Amino acid sequence: MKSAAKISPAKRAPDFQDGSALRIPSLQILNQDGSVIAGATVPDLSRDQAIKIYSDMLYTRMLDERMQGAQRQGRLSFYLTCTGEEAAVAGTIAAFQAQDMVMAQYREQLALRYRGFTTAQFMNQLFSNVEDLGKGRMMPVHYGSRELNIMTISSPLATQIPQAAGYAYGQKLKGKDACTLCYFGEGAASEGDFHAGLNMAAVLNSPVVFVVRNNGYAISTPCSEQFAGDGIAPRGLGYGIKTIRVDGNDILAVYAASVEARRIATQEQRPVLIETMTYRLGAHSTSDDPSGYRSKQEEQTWRDKDPIQRMKSWLIAQRWWNEALDSDLQKSYRTEILAELKLAEQRDKPPLRDMITDVYKTVPSHLLEQFEQLEAHIAKYPDRYSA
């Protein structure tokens, strides 16, 4: 039986530790101008995959801009952008395999896009129509797809963290070459579920990769009011988890760290924590206005570190991309998004009976009875309840 802590060097006088001895460095490979930092190792990334990653980052930026606009026009009740954090999501998801489960928070629409979630599928969810896989039950941006191994988003923060530890344990028991990729923000890391989930994953050796997007804000609360320590990474070490911090706006750094993280998770059968240092360039959601809690100047510093621009510069330097291709792609995405938006808006809403299905595997009699009463009432006042 191992004692609680590893044998520590003895001291002869009270000497408290404050963590300052431990400075967790951040992996960076690309300069903002797209050049490779001297001495940095560029990960093995094919032209096709690099362009796929970049295209999905660009698509997400276009989608977010358009849907935020649609919300402002009153066509949509709510929206939430990934703006500024595209590399943190793209660089992680791209390093994983289709059989790996993704359990995300709510700002990782790029992961869905990368796995093949279509524009129509995004729109159907956002407009709660009859084609929505979630049957119109959840607020906009709560996507999910069994086919793509992306767990449906839940609003409560951090609940997916212990679930990911359990999901990954199940994958391990089945002996699969698969792991779980779990996203959350630095704010969610204050929840009890974060601590419960990381500790359980470490103790039970779950093949799960935790990705914390440290984007500076939880709604209006800045990091300085979220934690007193050095970010989230030291907590991983505290739980005995292999941990890395990366520049979250550097696609190559995020990707390189993620490739290795997946290898550790699946081959060593243990959890990994990646802290991506980034910035939420947009508001928390369409219900938020950041002008009340942060300066334009601060936002501009981070706009200058735009992850999409950085990757584009690198691609152009590789001679894999140019401005003409870029503007053509933007145009085609805009056209597609707008067309699908219009179609989704016009699709029927899900049938009323969907209200009582899936509470249980089969609808229980008391619920059928309640539904019959509701139907009778609606029949009496059809105008009041028409869509």
Added chain:
Amino acid sequence: MTKATVPEIGNPPKSSKMNLLQAVNNGLDIAMATDQRVICLGEDIGQFGGVFRATSNLQKKYGRERCFNTPLTEQGIAGFAIGLAAQGSVPVAEIQFADYIFPAFDQIVNEAAKFRYRSGDEFNCGGLTIRTPYGGGIDGGLYHSQSPEAYFCHTPGLKVVIPSNAYQAKGLLLSAIRDPDPVIFFEPKAIYRASVGQVPEGDYEIPLGVAEVVQQGTDITLLGWGAQMVQIIKAAELAAAEGISCEVIDLRSLLPWDRDCVAQSVTKTGRLLISHEAPRTGGYAGEISASIQEHCFLSLEAPINRVTGLDTPFPLIQEKHYLPDHLKIFEAIVATCNY
């Protein structure tokens, strides 16, 4: 609605004497033997076999991977088990005492209960069962005595089950584990060892959502679940000596509950008494009362009576006074019949 729950086997099934705890252990053993996907997890449940020994020998028999200790984190246990279930395992998570289930409340109420619904059935955690010992009677004071069933009965998407004897414990547990929806399985720890009966050694299930008429009667219906059935049956005997004929119903499943069975009985007897250990206000007896008066209003000869714990935290030294025992129930029977 009530049906016989005797297993349908040609020859009388081989049975042996077990207490409620042994029946739970035996049920878990059969569940793990018959389905590789079944996994037991919780605090101290591994080699030690749990603080009540409900999981004795399971780790030895099925290995550490399928029966293991967890760190001391109820929200972690619930979340981990939900993830396991979503992945396709059939987790049976133990929360050491129902009093300590509240750190897991969010995972149970916001996650497990809504998993299928919110995803449009893309995902579910229906394989999940959470077992937890509940109730008073062991000098446990505030935090080893609570009956929190009503909180969970207020949550669509969960099933809530409470056995009252060894035979039920095994059959209901096997049903709960194999049920396609998440189930909270409360075990009456006061009678873990006191409740002893013949239990079939083989595999059998008792259907969820179906009550059991324990005793036929004509004057009043007595309704309860779990350890409270002991008090109710004793009270019915006292009442019989006074010439009052009690029909006794053991609800067994609280969500969904067998309203037809209770309504049918109350239509016949005209009176209903419900007893639970939990505090009265917001207790599950309130829901049953409301529902039965809706369905049996014209048959009722007296107001529906509730014999429950007081609206206090669960006291230690006054436990005997706090609990709704057979005498309190007996007095309430007489009062209701003389209304």
